[in-house]
Amino acid sequence: MVTAPPLLAKRRKSASWTQDPEGVRRDILAVARAEFVENGLSGARVDEIAAKTSNSKRMIYYYFGDKEGLYRAVLEEAYARIRAFERSLDLAALPPREAIATLTGFTFDYHADNPDFVRLVMVENIHHARHLATSTKISVLNLSAIDMIREVYERGLADGAFREGLDPIDIHLTISALSFYNVSNQASIRQVFGHDMAAPEARERRRRSAIETVLRMVCR
Amino acid sequence: MVTAPPLLAKRRKSASWTQDPEGVRRDILAVARAEFVENGLSGARVDEIAAKTSNSKRMIYYYFGDKEGLYRAVLEEAYARIRAFERSLDLAALPPREAIATLTGFTFDYHADNPDFVRLVMVENIHHARHLATSTKISVLNLSAIDMIREVYERGLADGAFREGLDPIDIHLTISALSFYNVSNQASIRQVFGHDMAAPEARERRRRSAIETVLRMVCR
DNA sequence: GACCAATTGAACTATCCAGTACAATTGGAA
DNA sequence: TTCCAATTGTACTGGATAGTTCAATTGGTC
Numbered sequence: 001m002v003t004a005p006p007l008l009a010k011r012r013k014s015a016s017w018t019q020d021p022e023g024v025r026r027d028i029l030a031v032a033r034a035e036f037v038e039n040g041l042s043g044a045r046v047d048e049i050a051a052k053t054s055n056s057k058r059m060i061y062y063y064f065g066d067k068e069g070l071y072r073a074v075l076e077e078a079y080a081r082i083r084a085f086e087r088s089l090d091l092a093a094l095p096p097r098e099a100i101a102t103l104t105g106f107t108f109d110y111h112a113d114n115p116d117f118v119r120l121v122m123v124e125n126i127h128h129a130r131h132l133a134t135s136t137k138i139s140v141l142n143l144s145a146i147d148m149i150r151e152v153y154e155r156g157l158a159d160g161a162f163r164e165g166l167d168p169i170d171i172h173l174t175i176s177a178l179s180f181y182n183v184s185n186q187a188s189i190r191q192v193f194g195h196d197m198a199a200p201e202a203r204e205r206r207r208r209s210a211i212e213t214v215l216r217m218v219c220r
Numbered sequence: 221m222v223t224a225p226p227l228l229a230k231r232r233k234s235a236s237w238t239q240d241p242e243g244v245r246r247d248i249l250a251v252a253r254a255e256f257v258e259n260g261l262s263g264a265r266v267d268e269i270a271a272k273t274s275n276s277k278r279m280i281y282y283y284f285g286d287k288e289g290l291y292r293a294v295l296e297e298a299y300a301r302i303r304a305f306e307r308s309l310d311l312a313a314l315p316p317r318e319a320i321a322t323l324t325g326f327t328f329d330y331h332a333d334n335p336d337f338v339r340l341v342m343v344e345n346i347h348h349a350r351h352l353a354t355s356t357k358i359s360v361l362n363l364s365a366i367d368m369i370r371e372v373y374e375r376g377l378a379d380g381a382f383r384e385g386l387d388p389i390d391i392h393l394t395i396s397a398l399s400f401y402n403v404s405n406q407a408s409i410r411q412v413f414g415h416d417m418a419a420p421e422a423r424e425r426r427r428r429s430a431i432e433t434v435l436r437m438v439c440r
Numbered sequence: 441g442a443c444c445a446a447t448t449g450a451a452c453t454a455t456c457c458a459g460t461a462c463a464a465t466t467g468g469a470a
Numbered sequence: 471t472t473c474c475a476a477t478t479g480t481a482c483t484g485g486a487t488a489g490t491t492c493a494a495t496t497g498g499t500c
Contacts, residue, residue: 241476241477244477275478276478276479276480277479278477278478278479278480279477279478279479282476282477282478
């Protein structure tokens with residue numbers, strides 16, 4: 001028989017502590033991302049997230065309101081990150097061909113290096129992007145990616161390297177598809193073909209193939 | 221106050237009825253597919269599936285054992301269908317270029333016409349293809365798709381239409397990626413770019429782009 | 441050092457939900 | 471007709487789970 005813990009001698013952290021709301025938020029968000037990415041929105045358990053946090057479940061509700069609020073915060077953070085990544089690209093200095101190759105390579109790497117992001121986008125698409133739609137922090141923004149491509153494409157047209165009649169969105173979709181699919185469908189590809197796309201050699205081969213495919217699509 | 225229905229005067233279908241286990245199975249499977257596709261494995265509710273069936277929840281457990289068994293059956297049926305589709309393709313009669321173009325077009329159309337299949341594969345990948353792995357009915361089979369591509373590719377090499385050094389799996393992955401992504405990420409694409417990939421014109425443009433991209437990848 | 445607002449903890453609740461018990465009914469074989 | 475095995479319906483259960491209650495503690499401000 002284990003005696004019940006003293007009910008009144010509790011309520012004590014290690015001596016003294018400092019308030020660190022941002023730290024708590026970050027901690028919860030990181031744990032929550034891992035859970036949502038692993039189990040989806042319906043599959044994730046608030047109790048499980050709370051247990052893996054250094055705080056209690058109460059804090060989750062205090063900071064994020066409810067499970068969906070927490071999920072939305074995770075989603076917003078993930079989109080903020082990839083936006084920051086896109087902004088960090090500077091293609092203007094490169095000649096068109098190299099610019100497209102670089103963009104494709106970086107996009108491919110971002111997806112391969114951030115399977116969490118890919119899986120979160122999958123989860124969100126299963127939910128028909130309902131939370132993307134209602135989030136005020138997201139929306140608008142991603143047009144910068146298209147603008148970047150448009151700029152490079154027009155330079156490529158001007159110097160005769162690229163062929164006419166392409167739509168920047170179409171180029172973007174092709175780059176995204178070739179970057180996304182290997183990661184999103186990694187598990188079923190492994191089951192069906194026995195290929196581990198996460199293995200360094202397979203990944204590198206696929207990366208080269210993606211870049212070459214996009215170049216062949218765009219160039220004359 | 222509503223009086224309770226008579227407890228002993230129940231148990232009656234319309235006069236007489238015939239046993240139709242296969243019909244019941246099909247009915248349940250169709251409803252279950254819709255539910256799993258819409259809400260994922262964790263999000264789907266057995267009670268909801270039962271309610272939309274013309275039978276009771278009891279039948280689901282009678283025929284499929286448990287929720288996972290039902291999900292596995294749905295998954296197996298979906299894979300059986302796409303296998304049948306692949307077998308129905310006859311590329312041997314076509315010259316290599318046309319064969320690849322046809323394969324890409326048909327694959328694109330299959331995905332666009334069967335978003336349920338695409339979403340089911342997404343759900344399964346979120347679960348790390350665990351059910352694909354344990355299902356005895358699936359596995360093996362999909363190598364035929366690769367063999368088909370290999371055959372066409374070798375003919376294309378022989379008659380000089382295709383360039384050397386490509387891997388049939390790589391070709392397959394490219395075709396799949398370009399067919400899958402527009403459907404799997406339809407919702408987030410619409411949110412972020414305002415483009416509805418399911419609209420006939422957008423779909424047709426993307427289809428042509430996919431075929432051209434694959435041809436440019438493969439041809440000399 | 442007192443007070444207030446922000447922050448935190450533990451136990452609790454109401455609901456949902458997968459799965460079951462058990463009896464009843466039926467089709468078909470003998 | 472009788473009987474058994476295959477089906478089917480109703481009501482129920484036990485556990486999981488999102489979210490709440492309420493009191494307590496703390497940091498910072500005056």
